Amino acid sequence: MSYVVVGGGLAAAKAVEALRDEGYQGPVTLIGAETDRPYERPPLSKGLLLGTDEPDSPFVHSLAWYDEHHVDLRLGATVTAVDRSARVVRLAGGDEIAYERLLLATGSSPRPLPVPGGERALLLRTLADSHRISEAVTPATRLVVVGAGWIGLEVAAAMRSRGAQVTVVGATALPLQKVLGDEMASVFADLHRAHGTELRLGTHVTEVTATEVVLADGTRLPADVVVAGIGVTPNVGLATEAGLTVDNGVLVSSSLASSDPDIFAAGDIANIEHAFLGHRVRVEHWDVAIHTGQAAARAMLGREVAYDRLPYFFTDQYDLGMEYTGSAPLDAEVLVRGDVGAREFIAFWLVDGRVVAGMNVNIWDVADRIGDLIRSRAVIDRKRLTDPAVELGSVLG
Ligand SMILES: Cc1cc2nc3c(=O)[nH]c(=O)nc-3n(C[C@H](O)[C@H](O)[C@H](O)COP(=O)(O)OP(=O)(O)OC[C@H]3O[C@@H](n4cnc5c(N)ncnc54)[C@H](O)[C@@H]3O)c2cc1C
Structure with missing residues (x-):
């Protein structure tokens, strides 16, 4: 089996890492249009702009890592077409690379x-x-x-x-x-x-x-x-031209497979049949790139995958750091535990009395507990939820 990953971003890097972590030893090619090897983008608007991060810090792996793990890393290489009948990807310049299973992780472009x-x-x-x-x-x-x-x-x-x-x-x-x-x-x-x-x-x-x-x-x-910074557009041109089903991203199953069972999608472009939420989600965030990249790799290896990780993202602005877990409609009820004025609190979004999302602001190590509340689908005791004296882990009793 030969695996080809298109897109040199975080989802792509995590996918090739997972292929090797799972013990796969055959050929793996990673093709990225940028000349830099895969890196994480969150520092680009935070530590790197502030000057507090080391310039080398965003890279997912060292250059040597790709050699050591026998990943054929093709940088500055743009895939111009996926030929599904010949099972090759075509590069600008004319090269063709054959695949048996293909992962598209082409990310987004700013508007x-x-x-x-x-x-x-x-x-x-x-x-x-x-x-x-x-x-x-x-x-x-x-x-x-x-x-x-x-x-x-x-x-x-x-x-x-x-x-x-x-x-x-x-x-x-x-x-x-x-x-x-x-x-x-x-x-x-x-x-x-x-x-x-x-x-x-x-x-x-x-x-x-x-x-x-x-x-x-x-x-x-x-x-x-x-x-x-007015939003991004998912890079779905390759998928569309290859005849895959595309609708607000590449439509993939909960195992990250597209309408072609040998082509998978991960990261910003993947519109996923979410196994916990029960509907499709396309999330343009760091954590999703990591975990869908890994999940797609496992699925490509034939492992059973049902992607059910809750959406998660974070931001750092001035002295405010926050994490947001879950997803909430705008008309959800908002309850707060802590001190909003002091910017040290957790906000919960509830639908029908159940927590569907939570945002911890300058309070740490609670995102997993918030996830547990969401996953429980339990009707929550509002008093216990908002009372900081009640451990978040024991809100459910
Ligand atoms: C400045 C910035 C700050 C961010 N901060 C946060 C944050 O704080 N928290 C958070 O959760 N998320 C954040 N994000 C979002 C997060 O970085 C993205 O969701 C994530 O990078 C998506 O990963 P990806 O691998 O899907 O795509 P990308 O990172 O976009 O990588 C896709 C790669 O594919 C390449 N490519 C595209 N088409 C082709 C082709 N035809 N051939 C070859 N290569 C191709 C592109 O050049 C690109 O290198 C931030 C994003 C940006 C830009």
């Missing part, structure tokens, strides 16, 4: 800012992007960040911490409003304002000039540097 002058806005996806932004910003910089989602807020926090004058422009009335709902989104709005970042919310950018960002109401914000 460019779709306004006149939008190409002036820097985007953040790669190490090179992160270096470019880092070098462009000094304490004297007037930085405008377009987009009040995770990436935009993290860039704002890092650069404000480095002394830049920062304005964040967001389309909704609160940052992250569509992810967290009003109450918890306010925590992030307060956090950024408390650190001196200006928030321009409920508006949008109509133009970027050499010196300004123009808003819908005509306001002109002076800008030396503009960064846009």
